[in-house]
Amino acid sequence: MSNILLELDGVVAGYGDTHVIRNVSLSITKGQRLAIVGRNGVGKTTLLSTIMGQTRQHAGAIRLKGAAITSLASHQRARLGIGIVPQTRDIFGSLTVEENLVAGLRDGSSIEEAFELFPRLKERRSNGGRQLSGGEQQMLSIARALLGKPEIILLDEPLEGLAPVICEMLMGVFHKLADKGHTVVLVEQHIGLALGFAERVIALDQGKIVFEEKAAVLTSNRTELDRHIGLSVR
Numbered sequence: 001m002s003n004i005l006l007e008l009d010g011v012v013a014g015y016g017d018t019h020v021i022r023n024v025s026l027s028i029t030k031g032q033r034l035a036i037v038g039r040n041g042v043g044k045t046t047l048l049s050t051i052m053g054q055t056r057q058h059a060g061a062i063r064l065k066g067a068a069i070t071s072l073a074s075h076q077r078a079r080l081g082i083g084i085v086p087q088t089r090d091i092f093g094s095l096t097v098e099e100n101l102v103a104g105l106r107d108g109s110s111i112e113e114a115f116e117l118f119p120r121l122k123e124r125r126s127n128g129g130r131q132l133s134g135g136e137q138q139m140l141s142i143a144r145a146l147l148g149k150p151e152i153i154l155l156d157e158p159l160e161g162l163a164p165v166i167c168e169m170l171m172g173v174f175h176k177l178a179d180k181g182h183t184v185v186l187v188e189q190h191i192g193l194a195l196g197f198a199e200r201v202i203a204l205d206q207g208k209i210v211f212e213e214k215a216a217v218l219t220s221n222r223t224e225l226d227r228h229i230g231l232s233v234r
């Protein structure tokens with residue numbers, strides 16, 4: 001049986017008639033830790049949104065466990081096991097932490113799982129979403145996505161703008177999720193962080209995959225990736 005969980009085949013997608021994602025083909029195996037890197041505006045967010053069914057797909061196919069999902073709406077893809085933590089942090093500012101979590105529940109999930117993963121959210125359970133720090137909001141956004149029981153989780157620059165101590169804690173959570181068998185796709189601008197997490201790295205430029213390599217190879221030769229996409233190496 002194939003070990004491929006998610007497959008994109010010649011995908012062209014964007015907004016209205018504009019093509020942002022240009023002929024992307026990609027296979028993600030079950031349990032893989034994949035990082036997507038690239039400069040601002042190259043289409044990383046759009047690629048995740050396309051997988052989630054939130055953009056206009058002009059061509060190509062997307063398959064989950066071999067079944068075409070191209071024509072499915074976003075909520076149907078979520079039901080089938082694709083979860084996303086958007087760059088904008090997906091929380092309701094006017095609801096409490098607990099209410100936010102309850103809104104993310106589905107059959108078989110419990111908010112205690114979220115509190116176990118993020119004890120800080122338990123301490124803040126009665127606080128409004130808007131009163132949380134950036135790090136706490138990100139924890140809530142991740143926790144909500146996980147309550148949907150995704151098999152594959154798409155993380156869009158989840159560490160952006162957060163304090164180093166929070167980044168380290170969240171990175172620990174991402175490793176824990178992957179160790180438990182989740183397939184994790186991390187969009188990350190900083191190569192050091194991407195390599196610290198992923199087994200495989202793909203680089204996007206102008207909506208196309210321009211480079212793909214095992215992280216272990218890149219760790220010993222980071223400048224190669226830098227040469228391809230001109231990212232800062234750190």
Ligand SMILES: Nc1ncnc2c1ncn2[C@@H]1O[C@H](COP(=O)(O)OP(=O)(O)OP(=O)(O)O)[C@@H](O)[C@H]1O
Binds near residue numbers: 015042044045
């Ligand atoms: N809702 C939208 N409507 C129209 N164009 C959009 C929309 N969102 C993004 N774009 C355009 O699509 C292109 C790719 O943007 P995208 O946000 O996917 O890039 P990115 O690599 O994620 O960038 P960043 O690292 O800054 O988040 C950009 O030219 C952007 O202006």
